[in-house]
Amino acid sequence: MISHPELSRxxxxxxxxxxxxxxxxxxxxxxxxxLRKPLLIEGPAGVGKTEIAKVMAxxxxxxxxxxxxxxGLDATHALYEWNYQRQLLHLKMDEGSQxxxxxxEKTIFGEAFLLKRPLLQAITxxxxxxxxxxxxxxxxxxxxSFFLEVLSDWQISIPEIGTVEATHIPYVVVTGNRTRELSxxxxxxxxxxxxxxxxxxKELAIVQQKVPNIDKQLAEQICRFMAVVREERLxxxxxIAETLDWATSLASLHFDHxxxxxxESTLGVIxxxxxxxxxxxxxxxxxxxxxxxxxKLE
Amino acid sequence: xxxxxxxxxxxKTSLSANIVQFCRxxxxxxxxxxPAEEADALRAMAILPPEDPELLRxxxxxxxxxxxxxxxxxxxxxxxxxxxxxxAVDSKVKDGKEExxxxxxxxxxxxxxxLKSWLHGNKEEEEQTLATxxxxxxxxxxxxxxxxxxxxxEVMKLIQQFARMLATQYQRRYRAxxxxxxxxxxxxxxxxxxxxxxxxxxxxxxxxxxxMKMVVLCDVSKSMDLYSRFLMQFLYAFQNVYRRIETFVFxxxxxxxTESLRERxxxxxxxxxxxxxxxxxxGTRIGFCLxxxxxxxxxxxxxxxxxxxxxxxxxxxxxLAFLEEAMIYLHKKAHKVVWLNPLxxxxxxxxxxxxxxxxxxxxxxxxxxxNLDSLRKAIKAMSR
Numbered sequence: 213m214i215s216h217p218e219l220s221r222x223x224x225x226x227x228x229x230x231x232x233x234x235x236x237x238x239x240x241x242x243x244x245x246x247l248r249k250p251l252l253i254e255g256p257a258g259v260g261k262t263e264i265a266k267v268m269a270x271x272x273x274x275x276x277x278x279x280x281x282x283x284g285l286d287a288t289h290a291l292y293e294w295n296y297q298r299q300l301l302h303l304k305m306d307e308g309s310q311x312x313x314x315x316x317e318k319t320i321f322g323e324a325f326l327l328k329r330p331l332l333q334a335i336t337x338x339x340x341x342x343x344x345x346x347x348x349x350x351x352x353x354x355x356x357s358f359f360l361e362v363l364s365d366w367q368i369s370i371p372e373i374g375t376v377e378a379t380h381i382p383y384v385v386v387t388g389n390r391t392r393e394l395s396x397x398x399x400x401x402x403x404x405x406x407x408x409x410x411x412x413x414k415e416l417a418i419v420q421q422k423v424p425n426i427d428k429q430l431a432e433q434i435c436r437f438m439a440v441v442r443e444e445r446l447x448x449x450x451x452i453a454e455t456l457d458w459a460t461s462l463a464s465l466h467f468d469h470x471x472x473x474x475x476e477s478t479l480g481v482i483x484x485x486x487x488x489x490x491x492x493x494x495x496x497x498x499x500x501x502x503x504x505x506x507x508k509l510e
Numbered sequence: 511x512x513x514x515x516x517x518x519x520x521x522k523t524s525l526s527a528n529i530v531q532f533c534r535x536x537x538x539x540x541x542x543x544x545p546a547e548e549a550d551a552l553r554a555m556a557i558l559p560p561e562d563p564e565l566l567r568x569x570x571x572x573x574x575x576x577x578x579x580x581x582x583x584x585x586x587x588x589x590x591x592x593x594x595x596x597x598a599v600d601s602k603v604k605d606g607k608e609e610x611x612x613x614x615x616x617x618x619x620x621x622x623x624x625l626k627s628w629l630h631g632n633k634e635e636e637e638q639t640l641a642t643x644x645x646x647x648x649x650x651x652x653x654x655x656x657x658x659x660x661x662x663x664e665v666m667k668l669i670q671q672f673a674r675m676l677a678t679q680y681q682r683r684y685r686a687x688x689x690x691x692x693x694x695x696x697x698x699x700x701x702x703x704x705x706x707x708x709x710x711x712x713x714x715x716x717x718x719x720x721x722m723k724m725v726v727l728c729d730v731s732k733s734m735d736l737y738s739r740f741l742m743q744f745l746y747a748f749q750n751v752y753r754r755i756e757t758f759v760f761x762x763x764x765x766x767x768t769e770s771l772r773e774r775x776x777x778x779x780x781x782x783x784x785x786x787x788x789x790x791x792x793g794t795r796i797g798f799c800l801x802x803x804x805x806x807x808x809x810x811x812x813x814x815x816x817x818x819x820x821x822x823x824x825x826x827x828x829x830l831a832f833l834e835e836a837m838i839y840l841h842k843k844a845h846k847v848v849w850l851n852p853l854x855x856x857x858x859x860x861x862x863x864x865x866x867x868x869x870x871x872x873x874x875x876x877x878x879x880x881n882l883d884s885l886r887k888a889i890k891a892m893s894r
Contacts, residue, residue, distance in 0.1 A: 216561060239558075239565070240572045246557050247550055247573075254578060296695040320699075353814055390578075396842075399576035400546070406578045 218242060225271035231263055232418050240405040241268060250363060250384035252402035257389055258451015259407045265344035265385035272383065275341040279330035281351035287358060291368055293327045321372035331362050335378035343382040348398075349389055356395055363401055412439050415455060423459045427468040434459050437470065437503045438482070441492065444499075447485040454482040470505045472496060525560075526552055529570070535591055536574060541583055543574050563592070579871060668882050669740065673747035722845070723754045725811050727803060729822030730787070731761040731794035737852040737880070738790075741821050744885070746771050746779050756811055760799035761792040766807075796822060796865050797829030800836035808839060817892070818844045821879065823853045824866030834868050841872035848892055850885075854878035 222245075223238045241264065244251035253261045269276035279290060299320040306316060328336065334343040345359065362368060366378035386402060388394060410418065416435045419426065438455050458481045467474060476496060483489045492499065500506045533548045550573045560566035567588055575581045726745055730738045749755050749771045757768050765787055773779035784790075800820075804812075812818060818840050826833060840847050849869065854877065870876065877888035 216558065216565065218558065219565075235564070236568050236572070239568045242558070243554055243569065243572050247553060249550070252576075294696055294699070296699060299699055396542075396576075400544075402576070403572050404576045404581070405572065406581055 222271070226267050229267040229270045230421060231260070231267045232414060232421060234414060237264070237405065237407065240403055244385075244403050245272075245383060247403070248381065248383075250386055250402045251405060252386045252388070252394075252399065253405045253407060254388050254390055255407035256409060256449060256451065258453045259409055260452055261387040261407055262344065262346055265342050265387075268383060268385065269342040272340075272342065274339055274383075275337065276344060277330050277334045277337070277341050277382070278344040278346060280346045281348050281355065283350055283352060285351045285355050289329055290331050290355060290359070291329050291362075292332045292370060293329060294321070294372075295325045295327050299325050323373065326370070326373070331359070332368055332376065334382040335362070335366055335368065335380075336376065337380060337382065340380040341382050343384045345384065345386045347389060348386050349394060353395070356398055360395075360397055360401070409442055409449070410452060412436060415439075415452065418452060419455060419459045422456050423463050426459055426463040430462060430468050430470065431459060433470040433503060433505055434462070437475070437499070437505070440499050440502045441482070444492065444495075446483070446488045446491070448483070448488060450482040450484075454484075458482050470500070470503075472500060472506065475500065475505075526555060529555065532570070532591055533574065536584070536587060539583075539587055541574070541580055541587065542576075547574055669744050669885070670747040673744060674751045723811075723813075723816045724752065724756070724819060725807075725816055725844075726755065726757045726819045726821070727764075727800065728757070728759045729761070729794060729796065729820075730759045730790050731825070732791045733794065733823050733825045734821075734852070735791050737821075741879070742780075742783075743776065746776050756807075758803060758807075759787055760794075760796070760803075761790065762795050762799075764799040764802045764806075794822075794825050795829060796824065796826040796869075797831070797833030797836065800840075801829075801832040804836045804839045808843065812840060812843045814843075814845050816844045817846045817848060819892075820847070820849045821851075822849070823851055824849075824863045824869060826863075826865030830864060830868045833865055834872075837869045837872035841874075846874045846892075847872060848875045848877070848888075849873045850877055850879035850888055852878065852880040854880070 219238050219242055222242050223233060226233050226238065226241070240251060243249070245268075253264060255261055265278075266276055302320055302325070303316065330343065334341055348356065348359075363384070366381055367375050369375045386398075412435050415438065416431060419431045419435060423431070434455065438450065442449050458478065461478065461481055462474070476493065479489050479492060483492060497506065529551050530548055533543055533551065536543055551570055554569050554573055558565070558569060560569060570588070571581060571584050575584045726748075728738065728741055728745060745757055749757060749768070755768070756766070757771055758764055758766050767783060767786065770782040770786055771779050773782055837847070851866065875888075875891055877891060878884040879888055
């Protein structure tokens with residue numbers, strides 16, 4: 213599908229890691245790596261945003277450093293923290309010595325006592341790693357701003373030690389679910405990629421790759437059903453992960469097709485909200501009709 | 511004209527010049543990008559010579575957009591630009607300027623009177639066109655516009671409950687944080703270093719407290735008549751349990767009613783309101799009013815810790831440019847923009863009302879508020 217040699221190389225790299233892509237994803241990943249810009253990926257939950265970072269790390273043969281964001285995430289969890297237990301122990305052991313206060317202080321606030329958190333880890337890594345900032349929209353603006361600072365200077369200043377400069381600049385992937393609007397400053401610094409739910413063909417390819425022993429007809433029906441279900445108004449729209457769970461469980465039960473009873477009894481695998489389940493149950497025959505699993509005549 | 515098109519022919523020969531031109535075109539159309547993006551785009555072209563138009567498009571999209579909304583816009587503009595190159599460059603962005611804001615016919619109806627008499631048990635012309643579908647049966651699913659007086663006190667009680675629910679949800683975080691003082695080990699260690707590491711003194715650090723403020727903008731124009739009485743009750747109840755709130759009403763103009771709602775009795779508050787607000791049940795100029803709010807109070811009242819709550823059906827006859835401008839500002843500055851629309855409860859509702867459609871992209875949470883159930887759901891969603 214993609215003729216450009218560089219791009220098809222990336223596509224192959226992604227494919228060998230089991231990631232089925234579409235063109236826009238390949239291009240964004242490629243540009244992010246070439247231009248050395250962070251890649252901001254947004255999209256609904258469960259479409260494989262995080263996967264991209266993992267695959268990138270594997271493809272580049274480097275480490276993945278991940279920072280999961282949450283509300284209240286602060287510098288001590290994102291940048292660094294002192295290892296207090298170790299500092300205390302050291303002071304205890306050092307009790308009898310005649311060393312001066314300043315000297316003692318210098319020792320325990322040295323690098324040996326520093327706990328590196330993901331951002332510091334990423335910039336001091338021996339080889340450019342992939343740094344994944346997962347669900348950045350869950351953190352608050354304070355985090356966003358010091359993250360921006362790191363992104364622009366590639367250095368972190370620690371009052372006790374001084375400024376730590378990056379040995380290697382990491383590849384950065386930032387993901388978000390759009391629960392909060394991200395700052396314009398952050399967006400400006402990144403390349404942007406939107407990943408939507410996969411279309412039927414892509415999803416089918418994914419299912420067949422990840423669940424190789426699945427019956428072809430079943431896989432097709434599952435993917436068609438997922439496409440239909442996603443059209444419904446749901447609280448929690450199922451993502452690819454749900455499709456795969458479902459496909460795996462149905463395949464391991466050796467089904468080769470869907471029917472009303474099977475769907476009804478396994479709906480909990482793809483829908484995680486009881487209202488969604490109820491809603492889907494009541495309109496199930498209609499949905500299955502749309503999927504082509506049961507015909508009107510039956 | 512001839513000169514123009516000649517220019518274009520020479521430009522066309524160079525892809526990079528065209529890209530610079532295209533970036534400019536995007537800027538003019540309101541899609542922000544700067545020299546940095548231009549440079550990136552050119553660099554990308556160097557790394558990845560576009561062999562087919564699809565590739566070029568995907569490449570430029572990745573570099574020049576920063577949000578989903580912009581990507582959609584980008585796709586439209588991209589087609590427009592390349593398919594129709596000369597006209598696109600030529601026309602200096604002339605996409606239909608909005609009509610002049612029209613002065614709305616002022617229709618002064620003393621409907622606060624209607625509101626009061628209704629509250630005090632006068633049912634009168636209640637059965638008018640119901641804006642929304644209402645299920646018979648339990649109160650909780652009954653449309654606000656369909657309530658009889660006998661059910662009123664019950665409803666008010668519930669509304670007060672909801673208001674309290676919302677208020678505590680926003681305050682809980684604050685209280686928990688207040689208790690949760692954390693030991694500041696870094697400072698503790700420092701403090702005790704001179705004692706040879708014997709910990710005698712503890713240093714604490716308080717978690718930074720984030721208090722949510724709320725700004726409420728409530729539509730009291732004619733089209734909202736059937737609902738505003740409930741919403742007023744809600745606002746009153748809410749303001750009584752939640753202090754960090756500023757309340758405004760608007761019809762043809764905006765008025766701040768925060769003080770008036772601070773009355774001990776609802777009837778007292780209504781009394782004050784009727785003196786103050788002379789705009790009940792008139793026309794609507796949402797765009798104008800929101801713009802006025804943004805210009806006058808925006809700077810002071812709206813920040814990252816503010817939730818902006820708009821209660822309106824989105825009926826507006828003009829000034830869509832104002833509305834959009836105001837919504838963009840609020841969306842950018844506020845923590846969250848919540849729009850409760852009583853009409854949204856209708857199963858056939860489509861936000862096709864012009865004003866609503868304009869505002870929709872800038873709303874974080876859009877929900878209905880036509881009955882108690884929907885109000886409760888909206889409140890639940892808001893505190894998420």
